[in-house]
Amino acid sequence: xxxxxxxxxxxxxxxxxxxxxxxxxxxxxxxxxxxxxxxxxxxxxxxxxxxxxxxxxxxxxxxxxxxxxxxxxxxxxxxxxxxxxxxxxxxxxxxxxxxxxxxxxxxxxxxxxxxxxxxxxxxxxxxxxxxxxxxxxxxxxxxxxxxxxxxxxxxxxxxxxxxxxxxxxxxxxxxxxxxxxxxxxxxxxxxxxxxxxxxxxxxxxxxxxxxxxxxxxxxxxxxxxxxxxxxxxxxxxxxxxxxxxxxxxxxxxxxxxxxxxxxxxxxxxxxxxxxxxxxxxxxxxxxxxxxx
Amino acid sequence: xxxxxxxxxxxxxxxxxxxxxxxxxxxxxxxxxxxxxxxxxxxxxxxxxxxxxxxxxxxxxxxxxxxxxxxxxxxxxxxxxxxxxxxxxxxxxxxxxxxxxxxxxxxxxxxxxxxxxxxxxxxxxxxxxxxxxxxxxxxxxxxxxxxxxxxxxxxxxxxxxxxxxxxxxxxxxxxxxxxxxxxxxxxxxxxxxxxxxxxxxxxxxxxxxxxxxxxxxxxxxxxxxxxxxxxxxxxxxxxxxxxxxxxxxxxxxxxxxxxxxxxxxxxxxxxxx
Numbered sequence: 001x002x003x004x005x006x007x008x009x010x011x012x013x014x015x016x017x018x019x020x021x022x023x024x025x026x027x028x029x030x031x032x033x034x035x036x037x038x039x040x041x042x043x044x045x046x047x048x049x050x051x052x053x054x055x056x057x058x059x060x061x062x063x064x065x066x067x068x069x070x071x072x073x074x075x076x077x078x079x080x081x082x083x084x085x086x087x088x089x090x091x092x093x094x095x096x097x098x099x100x101x102x103x104x105x106x107x108x109x110x111x112x113x114x115x116x117x118x119x120x121x122x123x124x125x126x127x128x129x130x131x132x133x134x135x136x137x138x139x140x141x142x143x144x145x146x147x148x149x150x151x152x153x154x155x156x157x158x159x160x161x162x163x164x165x166x167x168x169x170x171x172x173x174x175x176x177x178x179x180x181x182x183x184x185x186x187x188x189x190x191x192x193x194x195x196x197x198x199x200x201x202x203x204x205x206x207x208x209x210x211x212x213x214x215x216x217x218x219x220x221x222x223x224x225x226x227x228x229x230x231x232x233x234x235x236x237x238x239x240x241x242x243x244x245x246x247x248x249x250x251x252x253x254x255x256x257x258x259x260x261x262x263x264x265x266x267x268x269x270x271x272x273x274x275x276x277x278x279x280x281x282x283x284x285x286x287x288x289x290x291x292x
Numbered sequence: 293x294x295x296x297x298x299x300x301x302x303x304x305x306x307x308x309x310x311x312x313x314x315x316x317x318x319x320x321x322x323x324x325x326x327x328x329x330x331x332x333x334x335x336x337x338x339x340x341x342x343x344x345x346x347x348x349x350x351x352x353x354x355x356x357x358x359x360x361x362x363x364x365x366x367x368x369x370x371x372x373x374x375x376x377x378x379x380x381x382x383x384x385x386x387x388x389x390x391x392x393x394x395x396x397x398x399x400x401x402x403x404x405x406x407x408x409x410x411x412x413x414x415x416x417x418x419x420x421x422x423x424x425x426x427x428x429x430x431x432x433x434x435x436x437x438x439x440x441x442x443x444x445x446x447x448x449x450x451x452x453x454x455x456x457x458x459x460x461x462x463x464x465x466x467x468x469x470x471x472x473x474x475x476x477x478x479x480x481x482x483x484x485x486x487x488x489x490x491x492x493x494x495x496x497x498x499x500x501x502x503x504x505x506x507x508x509x510x511x512x513x514x515x516x517x518x519x520x521x522x523x524x525x526x527x528x529x530x531x532x533x534x535x536x537x538x539x540x541x542x543x544x545x546x547x548x549x550x551x552x553x554x555x556x557x558x559x560x561x562x563x564x565x
Contacts, residue, residue, distance in 0.1 A: 015399055022400035023407075041423060095310075102311035103318050109539020110532055111498035113505070114513070117520035118528060122333055197412040201502055204414055215415065222418035235415040242410030 043229040051233035061217055065237065068199050068213040071127055072245070075134035075195045076188070083139045083191070084184060087146025091180075092172055097147065104143075112137035112198055116205050130202050130213070137198045138191035145187025149180025178259070185253040189246055196242050214238050335526045344530040361515070369504065369512040370538065372428065373496050376435035380492055383436075384444040385485060389477060392451025409445065413438035413499065417506050431503040431511075439495035446488030450481030479556075486550040493546060497539055512538075 030045035039047075055061045090097040112133050123129040153176050161171045203215025218234050221227040319337050326336035348362035358367075391398050417434060424430040454477055462472045504513025512531060519527035 018396075018399040019403035022402075022404050025400070026404055098307075099310050099314045102315040105540050105543070106315065106536040109494060109497060109543060110536045111501045111539075113498050113502045114516060114532060114535055116505075117517065118333070118532075121520065121523075193410060197414065200412045201414040204417065205502075205505060218415050218418065222421075228419055228422055231415070231418050235411055235419075238415055239407050239411035242412070243407055246410065 043232065047229045048232045048236070051229045052236050055230070055233050055237060061234065061237075064212040064214050064217040065241065068196065068203075068241070071130045071134060071199050071213065072192070072195055074127070075131045075138060075199070076192060078131065078135050079138045079142055079191050079195070080188060082135070083142030083187075084146060087143045087184070088150070088172060088177070090143070091147045091150035092168065092176060108140050113201050113205075116202050120206055130199055133202050134195040134198045138195040141190035141194065142184065142187040145183045145190075146180065149183030150176055152183065153179045181257045182253075185249075185257060189249045189253070192245055192249055193242055196238070196245070200238060332525055335529055339526050340529045340533055343526040344533060347527065347530055348534070365510055365512055365515045366534070368510050369500055372431055372435065372511070373500050373542070376432055376439065376496050376500075377489070377493060379432065379436050380440045380443050380496075381489070384440050384488075385447055388444050388447025389451040389473070389481065392448040392481070393477070395452070398448065398452070405445065409441040414502055417503070421507060427508070431500070431508060434503040435496050435499040438499040439492040442491035442495065443485070443488035446484045447481060450484030451477055454480045483554055486546075486554065490543070490546060493542060494539070497535070497542070501535070
């Protein structure tokens with residue numbers, strides 16, 4: 001993830017080994033620290049790990065994880081179908097973006113967790129409620145990254161198209177969209193992690209009454225005593241889900257927009273010079289760069 | 293001709309009004325729509341704004357017109373967000389710079405960090421409740437644990453992408469490690485640090501509300517869950533609008549700080565081009 005840090009000539013295998021060594025070292029350290037802390041306060045790393053393994057065979061938990069995944073799929077589809085066209089519209093029609101800025105800046109910071117209660121009252125505790133919240137939270141990174149991507153379009157290419165008599169739509173289709181696709185893809189990946197967090201928070205807040213998902217599973221567990229290792233294990237699975245979905249999206253991104261790597265992967269220096277950094281943690285730059 | 297130019301200059305200076313005009317129009321449309329539908333779930337602004345005034349700003353002049361409710365719920369929430377951000381900065385910036393300057397350590401830690409970032413901290417809420425004292429301590433722990441990652445990861449990236457030529461130059465001029473840190477590494481990581489800080493800010497607002505919804509006896513989230521339990525929808529909407537304003541103001545302050553401390557950055561970038 002920290003591309004610049006890669007020591008020159010370091011093979012991929014070495015990085016894998018180092019990463020796994022890091023994880024193992026962390027687990028051993030946690031276990032050793034756990035020896036000195038009563039398990040009622042902090043469970044041992046080994047008992048959490050054991051629960052992680054056991055949960056993988058727990059059909060109830062697997063069903064809840066499937067429900068989270070289902071909500072994620074719906075929410076991401078809606079987010080992309082709304083966020084990208086709206087972002088392209090706001091970014092390509094001069095004036096509209098500036099004019100709507102205040103409205104967006106007031107809507108964006110309203111934490112979607114706060115909307116759980118309202119949406120629950122309105123829609124009841126079900127999949128629609130969860131998906132609505134996920135879309136509200138996930139749409140902002142997509143929208144902002146669209147705008148940032150459009151800001152980054154080479155004006156010469158755009159003007160050249162216009163000079164050759166192409167219309168506004170053609171310019172969007174052949175220049176703006178391909179050139180901002182890497183940004184949009186990053187926005188979608190950020191949106192994905194936001195969507196999972198919201199699904200789980202909503203489930204945790206409404207409990208298993210609101211249908212099953214990982215959050216509801218944990219809310220149920222937290223009512224009983226001595227469930228901390230299982231709760232942590234479910235949390236670990238939620239984290240794994242996030243990592244896997246992120247990796248899948250990254251893979252899709254590389255397949256669908258190969259020019260992305262050609263543009264940013266090789267010319268590292270130029271990528272660093274513009275704000276167009278595309279790695280997961282860092283690409284959030286785009287989100288904020290345009291918020292200014 | 294001169295008059296026209298002057299007019300257009302006035303027009304340009306008034307450009308900043310347009311977003312606010314659109315906002316006012318949106319509020320007006322909402323008013324029209326809501327009073328037409330009369331839905332209990334969507335009260336019109338003419339109900340929400342007086343509610344906000346009554347809830348928070350109808351206090352005595354000696355308290356700056358803030359009500360008891362404002363000082364017991366709104367102020368503590370804002371303070372919690374600010375303290376958490378402070379804790380995040382104190383932990384993440386030194387740690388991030390140290391990690392960013394050490395490629396080997398980061399190679400060992402990067403999968404762990406990537407994983408930690410993906411963990412939705414809300415699921416760990418029961419654990420925090422068990423670990424920390426119920427109340428402010430537990431809330432601060434939740435907010436920090438959830439919002440520190442963008443700041444940490446961005447700081448690592450900022451510190452690791454310092455221009456090597458500049459580093460070599462600093463070494464050639466025999467700058468001490470401390471001077472290199474304060475004159476070169478820290479300033480050149482600052483843009484990334486601010487980016488991380490902005491993301492951490494919006495996350496910390498979300499987690500503030502979440503931690504107050506789950507278990508608290510004061511705060512904006514507590515007030516919100518009370519309002520919704522009693523089906524007091526105007527009060528609920530008042531809290532929502534307050535959250536929007538709060539987020540806007542905090543973002544604007546951070547943007548102001550960023551702009552003034554990064555003034556050199558924009559200039560340097562333009563100089564390159």
